[in-house]
Amino acid sequence: xxxxxxxxxxxxxxxxxxxxxxDSTLDRDAADAVxxxxxxxxxxxxxxxxxxxxxxxxxxxxxxxxxxxxxxxxLSMGADKAVHLLDDALHGSDALAxxxxxxAVLGRIGFDLVILGxxxxxxxxxxxxxxxxERLGVPQLSFASKVDVDGTAISINRxxxxxxxxxxxxxxxxxxxxxxxxxxxxxxxxxxxAAKKKPVETLSLADIGLEPGQVGLASAATEVASFxxxxxxxxxxxxxxEGDGGVKAAEFLAAQKFI
Amino acid sequence: MAxxxxxxxxxxxxxxxxxxxxxxxxxxxxxxxxxxxxxxADGGRERLAEFGAAKVYVAGGDELSEYLxxxxxxxxxxxxxxxxxxxxxxxxxxEGREIAGRLAVKTGSGLxxxxxxxxxxxxxxxxxxxxxIVVQSKVRSGTPIVAVRPNAVAPEPAPGAAEAEDVxxxxxxxxxxxxxxxxxxxxxxxxxxxxEASIVVSGGRGVGSGDNFALIEKLADSLGAAVGAxxxxxxxxxxxxxxxxxxxxxxxxxxxxxxxxxSGAIQHRAGxxxxxxxMVINKDxxxxxxxxxxxxxxxDLFHVVPQLTEQIQKRSQG
Numbered sequence: 026x027x028x029x030x031x032x033x034x035x036x037x038x039x040x041x042x043x044x045x046x047x048d049s050t051l052d053r054d055a056a057d058a059v060x061x062x063x064x065x066x067x068x069x070x071x072x073x074x075x076x077x078x079x080x081x082x083x084x085x086x087x088x089x090x091x092x093x094x095x096x097x098x099x100l101s102m103g104a105d106k107a108v109h110l111l112d113d114a115l116h117g118s119d120a121l122a123x124x125x126x127x128x129a130v131l132g133r134i135g136f137d138l139v140i141l142g143x144x145x146x147x148x149x150x151x152x153x154x155x156x157x158x159e160r161l162g163v164p165q166l167s168f169a170s171k172v173d174v175d176g177t178a179i180s181i182n183r184x185x186x187x188x189x190x191x192x193x194x195x196x197x198x199x200x201x202x203x204x205x206x207x208x209x210x211x212x213x214x215x216x217x218x219a220a221k222k223k224p225v226e227t228l229s230l231a232d233i234g235l236e237p238g239q240v241g242l243a244s245a246a247t248e249v250a251s252f253x254x255x256x257x258x259x260x261x262x263x264x265x266x267e268g269d270g271g272v273k274a275a276e277f278l279a280a281q282k283f284i
Numbered sequence: 285m286a287x288x289x290x291x292x293x294x295x296x297x298x299x300x301x302x303x304x305x306x307x308x309x310x311x312x313x314x315x316x317x318x319x320x321x322x323x324x325a326d327g328g329r330e331r332l333a334e335f336g337a338a339k340v341y342v343a344g345g346d347e348l349s350e351y352l353x354x355x356x357x358x359x360x361x362x363x364x365x366x367x368x369x370x371x372x373x374x375x376x377x378x379e380g381r382e383i384a385g386r387l388a389v390k391t392g393s394g395l396x397x398x399x400x401x402x403x404x405x406x407x408x409x410x411x412x413x414x415x416x417i418v419v420q421s422k423v424r425s426g427t428p429i430v431a432v433r434p435n436a437v438a439p440e441p442a443p444g445a446a447e448a449e450d451v452x453x454x455x456x457x458x459x460x461x462x463x464x465x466x467x468x469x470x471x472x473x474x475x476x477x478x479x480e481a482s483i484v485v486s487g488g489r490g491v492g493s494g495d496n497f498a499l500i501e502k503l504a505d506s507l508g509a510a511v512g513a514x515x516x517x518x519x520x521x522x523x524x525x526x527x528x529x530x531x532x533x534x535x536x537x538x539x540x541x542x543x544x545x546x547s548g549a550i551q552h553r554a555g556x557x558x559x560x561x562x563m564v565i566n567k568d569x570x571x572x573x574x575x576x577x578x579x580x581x582x583x584d585l586f587h588v589v590p591q592l593t594e595q596i597q598k599r600s601q602g
Contacts, residue, residue: 038531038550042413049419063532120395121388143378146531147413150397151378152385155353159386164461165353168378170525180465183352184526185378186477188470192352194462204532205518205525246394246426250407252419258576261562265569266583271591274563275599277579281561283483283507283540284596 026080026174026196029136030071030104031127031157033061034088034095035147042147048242049249050117051147053089060095063142065102066202069209070172071140072103078174081105083134087115087126093225101212101220108134112230117242120148124156126240129233131161136197138179143168143201154201164194167201286314286370289341289363291356291383292332293375296324296349299331301480302375304439306432307335309402311442314370317341318446319363321348321356325448333446335439340446343453347460353379354459357386362453364391364427371406376431377479384431393426398535400436400558414531414550415557433558434479435537470524478527481510483540484559486529487522488514488552490545490566490585494522499589500544506596512536512556514546530555545585548573565589 036042036056045052060068071082084099084107086092096107110130118126131139139161144151158165166172169181170189177196182189184203212220230237238244264273278284288310293300303318310316317339318332325342332340341363348355360372360383372387374380376398388395399408403420406428410419423429478484485507487500497511504511513523515530529536531554541559546552548564548571556562557576564577565588574580581588 038414038554041416043417044419120385121392124385124389149412149531149535150385150395151381152388152395152397155357155382155385156389159354159357159389162458165382166462167352167382182468183464186479186526188468188526190352190464191466191468192462193465198462203525245424246388246392247396247421247423250420250422252417255411255415255418255557258562258578261574261578261580263569263574263577263580263582266581266588268587269591270565270581270583270588271593272595274565274579274581274588274592275595277563278540278596279599281540283561284599 026075026078027135027137028071028075028080029083029085029131029134029139030064030067031139031141031153032064032068032084032086032095032099033145034058034086034092035061035145038146044249044252048117049252050242053091058091058095060098061142061145063144063146063202063204065209066204066206067140067142068099068102068104069207070202073207074138074172074174083108085127085130086110087123096225097220098212100223101216102210103216106223107225109225109227111227114230114237114241117245118240119245119247120150120152120156121246122240122244124153124160126233126235128157128160129235130228131157133233138196139199141201143203154199158199161199164198166192166194166198169200169202170205172200172202172206287367288314288316289360289367289369289372290316290318291360291372291374291380292318292320292328293377293380294320294324294328296322297327299328301439302434304331304335305434305437306373306375307332307337308437308440309432310373311336312402313406319360321359329446329448333444334441336442336444337446338444340448341451342448343451345453347455350464351455351460352462352464353382354386354462355455356383357390358455358459359451359453360387361390363451369427371428371430374431376433381431384429388429391426393429394423395429396421396423397431399430399432400537402430406430411558414554433535433537475504476508476510478510478512478534479536482538483507483509484512484529484536484538485509485542485544486512486514486546487517487544488546489516491517491522497523503542503589503593506593514552543573544589546573547571548576
């Protein structure tokens with residue numbers, strides 16, 4: 026089975042994240058860069074499915090030069106090879122352009138199964154699996170908390186507010202996963218050493234048949250008009266529980282007309 | 285007046301509160317027409333009329349609920365081509381955003397998700413990076429598609445005709461490729477849905493065990509609130525994962541958010557920072573969550589929470 030895991034490098038949630046004042050795009054230099062946490066679950070699921078069913082796991086990442094560090098880390102977890110879509114013209118691409126570029130790569134390299142995290146921790150749109158499935162004309166199996174593959178049949182538990190839905194389809198398909206699905210492995214020392222020799226193919230826009238004008242900030246279908254730091258919340262009333270903390274809390278709720 | 289399409293979120297019988305919020309927003313820019321996909325439109329129309337829906341496009345076919353996401357996007361794309369609306373509004377739920385994503389690809393339109401407000405020229409306000417930054421965004425090509433966060437605005441009634449218009453719709457084969465074969469509903473009592481609820485009570489690491497979550501549930505029930513949990517609590521298996529509030533879970537924006545035994549790491553703040561009023565109960569006075577609190581109690585939750593619950597019950601009986 027040919028499994029492709031889409032991986033995005035994002036600013037670490039734990040560092041201070043901001044936008045660039047020049048063009049309102051993500052400031053990638055301001056924060057530490059890491060693998061999007063939900064994509065780690067996607068990588069783990071890809072590895073497990075390949076181990077159980079046979080096949081290969083390819084990491085696909087679109088991003089600047091720096092993304093190669095995260096690609097190496099994904100390879101050290103056990104993926105076999107990687108494709109890095111790297112082109113300055115991609116800077117500032119919105120979800121539409123990103124999905125077009127990723128779909129073009131996927132069309133070129135082929136796949137039985139594409140796996141992604143259900144969203145990225147920076148943009149948090151949660152639309153990439155749906156957009157890729159739409160562009161590729163294959164089933165969308167998203168928000169999976171469980172994935173079962175049997176030959177060319179695939180089924181998932183799709184997490185929902187009320188519980189979950191069982192959803193069935195045939196490969197090839199696009200799957201997105203939630204963090205409940207597994208526990209991502211840490212790269213082993215052996216894995217880290219092996220990753221250094223694994224093949225990483227770098228593709229440009231020209232390689233995938235797209236024009237610079239089809240992607241990037243200038244052609245984005247959405248734009249940031251302005252942004253500002255959220256003003257700090259007004260300091261609230263903090264009381265120490267002297268045996269009547271619950272009473273005081275109830276008085277606050279009553280004063281605010283919640284009870 | 286310009287037509288705005290609003291995709292109804294419903295359970296096959298009644299329309300959810302978020303749809304009334306979307307109608308309230310849509311009325312700022314034009315005349316809202318609701319798109320009702322799946323069964324139950326007759327029952328839902330009354331409430332839609334109450335919140336100013338001029339029309340209700342009804343496509344009742346089973347395929348809209350039997351297959352994941354894609355048929356609904358096809359239905360909307362057909363209506364966008366047919367009606368040329370000023371904009372399409374959907375709820376920023378998992379499914380709403382996915383439908384919007386596919387619609388954006390089909391129509392070549394810009395998509396904004398998780399909007400917390402809509403201003404002049406359909407400029408959408410978003411709250412990003414865990415609520416640290418407020419962004420004003422705009423769609424500049426195609427038909428603007430905006431997914432709006434539940435509880436972003438207060439629903440305001442305004443009469444509308446809610447005139448039903450049947451839409452003949454047949455999903456393409458490619459849209460019928462992910463088949464929903466079973467819906468598994470896990471008990472959560474009579475509590476409101478987490479993202480829809482006006483009040484949310486969440487428990488975290490301080491709660492200490494799954495059994496102790498009964499305390500959180502009792503407090504929530506005294507307020508008619510939904511129950512949430514921090515990632516520490518869901519990772520520990522104390523509460524089901526779908527109730528996680530935070531960066532990798534749900535984003536909520538209720539009138540009142542009670543954080544109990546939650547320290548307030550960025551991971552959690554990302555999911556609740558836009559709540560209108562925030563109350564905190566935590567024994568650690570240094571916990572960062574107190575920075576967000578409108579009212580905080582530094583104390584042992586095992587003492588404060590039962591007392592608070594009892595007080596609320598007493599007041600609601602009096």
